[in-house]
Amino acid sequence: MTNPFFNRDVISIREFSKSDLEYLFKTADQIQTLQPNRRSSLADGRLLGVMFFEPSTRTRLSFEAAMLSIGGQTISIIEPKTSSTEKGENLHDTVKTVESYVDLIVLRHRMEGAARYAAQVAEKPVINGGSGSEEHPTQAMLDIYTILKERGTISDLKIALVGDLKYGRTVYSLLYGLANFNPRVFLVSPPELRLREEALSDLEGKINLSQHTDLEEIVSDLDVIYMTRIQKERFPDLVEYEKVRGTYVIDNQLLSKGREDLMVLHPLPRTTEIKPEVDSTPHAKYFNQTIYGKTVRAALISLILNKEI
Amino acid sequence: MSEEHLAVRRIREGTVIDHVAPGTALRVLSALGVTGQDGHIVTIAMNVPSDKLSKKDIVKIENRFLRADETNKIALISPSATVNIIRNFKVVEKRNVDLPEVLEGVFHCPNPTCISNSSEPLTPLLTVVSRSPPKLRCKYCTRVFKLEDLL
Ligand SMILES: [Zn+2]
Numbered sequence: 001m002t003n004p005f006f007n008r009d010v011i012s013i014r015e016f017s018k019s020d021l022e023y024l025f026k027t028a029d030q031i032q033t034l035q036p037n038r039r040s041s042l043a044d045g046r047l048l049g050v051m052f053f054e055p056s057t058r059t060r061l062s063f064e065a066a067m068l069s070i071g072g073q074t075i076s077i078i079e080p081k082t083s084s085t086e087k088g089e090n091l092h093d094t095v096k097t098v099e100s101y102v103d104l105i106v107l108r109h110r111m112e113g114a115a116r117y118a119a120q121v122a123e124k125p126v127i128n129g130g131s132g133s134e135e136h137p138t139q140a141m142l143d144i145y146t147i148l149k150e151r152g153t154i155s156d157l158k159i160a161l162v163g164d165l166k167y168g169r170t171v172y173s174l175l176y177g178l179a180n181f182n183p184r185v186f187l188v189s190p191p192e193l194r195l196r197e198e199a200l201s202d203l204e205g206k207i208n209l210s211q212h213t214d215l216e217e218i219v220s221d222l223d224v225i226y227m228t229r230i231q232k233e234r235f236p237d238l239v240e241y242e243k244v245r246g247t248y249v250i251d252n253q254l255l256s257k258g259r260e261d262l263m264v265l266h267p268l269p270r271t272t273e274i275k276p277e278v279d280s281t282p283h284a285k286y287f288n289q290t291i292y293g294k295t296v297r298a299a300l301i302s303l304i305l306n307k308e309i
Numbered sequence: 310m311s312e313e314h315l316a317v318r319r320i321r322e323g324t325v326i327d328h329v330a331p332g333t334a335l336r337v338l339s340a341l342g343v344t345g346q347d348g349h350i351v352t353i354a355m356n357v358p359s360d361k362l363s364k365k366d367i368v369k370i371e372n373r374f375l376r377a378d379e380t381n382k383i384a385l386i387s388p389s390a391t392v393n394i395i396r397n398f399k400v401v402e403k404r405n406v407d408l409p410e411v412l413e414g415v416f417h418c419p420n421p422t423c424i425s426n427s428s429e430p431l432t433p434l435l436t437v438v439s440r441s442p443p444k445l446r447c448k449y450c451t452r453v454f455k456l457e458d459l460l
Contacts, residue, residue, distance in 0.1 A: 012451070090429050113424040113449025117431060132422050134450055198446075198453035 005303035009119040010127045010277055011138040011174045018180035025145050026059055027309060028292075028299035031070070041182070042302040042309065043072030048080040049102035050076040051094065051118075052129065054110045058268055059129050059139070062290070063106050066297035072305075075101065092121050099124045104304060107131075125304050133167040133234055137266050138300060139171035142293040144181065147224060149284060149292060150255060159224040162215055162248050168236035170267045174226065179207040186222070188212045190244045201231055219258045225250065227266045227273055238277035244247055251275040254281050318352070323371040323395055323397045330332035330387035331356050334366035337390070339460055340415075343370055361389075377404060382415045385443040385456050411436050412445065416459040423450035435438070435459075 004020040016024075031039060035264035048067040052060050064074050077098065091114060096104060107118050114197055115128030115135075130136040147154055159178065160274040165171050165187055175195075178185065184246045185207055187195055194211060203209065212218060219225075235241040250264060250273065266274055276286050302309055329337055334353045338344075345351050350371040359365040362422065366387075380392045384406040394402040414432045418425045425433045435445040435454075443456040 070350070091424070091427070092429050092431075109424070111422050111424045111427060111450075112420060113451070116449055116451075117424045117429060120431075131424075132450070196452075198451075266354070 003303050003307055005111050005300065006303060006307045007125055009115075009125050009306070010137055010300065011116050011119055012128070012135050013177045016137075016177075021141065021144065021177065024141060024296065024299055024303065025148060027303055028145060028295045030246075030309070031299050031302065032295060038248065039069070040071030042070035042298075043067060043305055044135075046072040046104070046305055047102040047173070048074045048301065049070055049098040049105040049124075050074050050078075051098060051105060052076070052078045052108045053091075053114075054078070054130065055080040055107050056108055056130065058290075059108060060137075062293050063129065063301075064299055066075075066294045067301055069294065070298050070302055072270060072301070078177060079137070090119060093191060095121045095126075097175070101161055118224075121299050127300070129303075130169060133169050133172075134174075135173045136169045136267075137173045137177075138297055139170045139293075140177040141300065142289060142296040143170070143174050143226070143265060143267070145296050146285060146289045146292045147263070150288070151223070154178065154183050155221040156188065157183045158221050159183045160186040160188050160212075160215065160218065160222050161226045161228070163228035164189040164193045164230045164234070165195045165228070166193040167231060168228040171226075171228060175199065175203060175207065185209045186212055186218055188205060188215045188218070190247050192240060216254060216257065219254060219262075222258060222262055224263045224265060224290060225258075227264060227270070229266075229269065229273060246272060249273055249275065250278055252277050252281065255281065258283075319398060320352075320369050320395055321351075321372055321398055323369065323421050324375045324380075325351075325393040325395055326368040326370075326383070327391045327393060328359070328361055329366035329368060329383075329390045330388075331364040331366055333387050336386050336460055337366070337368055337383045340386060341370075341375065341379060343373075349373060365389075373429075377407070379411055380404075380406050382412070385445075386460075387435075396435050408437060408458065416445070418447040418450060418452070419454055420447065420450050420452050421460040423447060423452070425449045431451070 004023055066076050095118045104125050106127040106129045107115050110132055112132035112134035115131045119126040128137055161171050230245050232241050262283055264283045265283050334355050352369040354367045356364045375393050383390055390406050392404050393400045412435045416435055417433050435449040438446045439443050444453050446453045
């Protein structure tokens with residue numbers, strides 16, 4: 001199979017097939033077995049432009065660590081306070097400027113469609129590092145890789161996505177990605193934070209879904225709980241936010257009702273939705289996700305930059 | 310002279326949109342961006358008895374000759390509409406409205422946090438994903454909207 005990622009933008013996980021994702025995961029496995037000097041030649045002399053217009057330390061560090069691990073370097077623009085009301089240089093011109101220096105761009109932006117637009121503007125490949133409440137494709141790639149590494153398969157696994165399913169971009173990318181792997185998905189959220197209508201209709205017939213409000217009721221059935229943070233910054237109305245925060249909390253008492261091998265994932269950062277007491281249990285896999293994340297991103301960058309590895 | 314012609318007077322120069330779905334004339338004007346602010350005469354008749362439809366609306370916009378790319382905007386609202394371009398009281402061009410697959414620069418994306426609503430130099434673009442009822446998907450944020458959301 002030829003490398004399906006070479007020189008390509010990564011804007012939505014929907015643009016990639018099951019075999020594309022499997023190719024990525026195989027490369028992620030392969031990269032870890034490479035000799036250090038071989039590994040650090042994958043991005044030798046290459047530069048990643050990190051453009052983050054929304055606060056995020058984690059995703060940015062993960063991309064930077066991934067790029068360094070394969071011998072590349074990074075330059076960054078980090079302007080977390082940029083908003084549409086503050087007049088600055090537009091995204092178009094900033095992308096044009098940055099792409100003249102770099103081989104590849106990763107963009108995080110608070111507006112939906114920003115990465116798609118940047119990819120349209122730039123001739124160099126663009127990776128979407130999170131676009132408003134739209135998508136976060138590399139997070140979904142690492143989430144799926146984590147489940148595959150921990151469980152060996154996704155087919156028929158019972159996976160609950162819990163929390164803010166309306167504004168949580170990781171949820172959308174994850175669902176579109178999971179649709180390739182035939183799991184049974186439980187969507188658990190307060191009624192006001194249900195998955196957006198267009199995603200439900202896009203996913204119809206592609207993935208086995210059901211909607212719930214009570215996590216405790218289904219916990220004994222589950223293989224995976226994918227917890228999300230209820231993000232204050234996405235709420236147009238803070239009264240709404242106060243109403244729903246703290247609706248779902250994972251603690252040892254809840255997990256005691258679940259299966260022994262029930263796995264808890266979280267895109268991080270967490271606030272209060274997973275109690276620290278869970279960290280030391282075998283259920284907690286969210287820190288493993290971080291490690292897998294760097295590997296998957298290193299594989300992705302390598303595949304975009306190199307026709308063959 | 311038939312009843313419908315009595316409802317609205319003839320115009321010398323301009324555009325007559327006939328066979329507009331009953332009750333939708335105001336939405337048609339909104340989609341065309343006709344506000345009346347330019348001082349030209351705009352006449353509308355709503356729920357006029359009609360042979361083709363049992364009722365229809367009629368819109369007459371004087372001294373403005375709407376191009377096909379403009380009138381195609383109303384295909385979603387009233388696919389039955391016919392457009393007559395009038396010069397010196399005569400119909401010089403008659404055409405149907407034709408819903409394009411892609412509406413470029415016609416409607417703004419209703420999602421306020423879509424990049425197409427920022428100050429970037431781009432043209433909003435919506436793709437028709439379903440015709441009845443009409444649904445459109447924004448090229449940028451990929452959200453799907455109903456017609457009511459766009460007007
Ligand atoms: Zn949009």
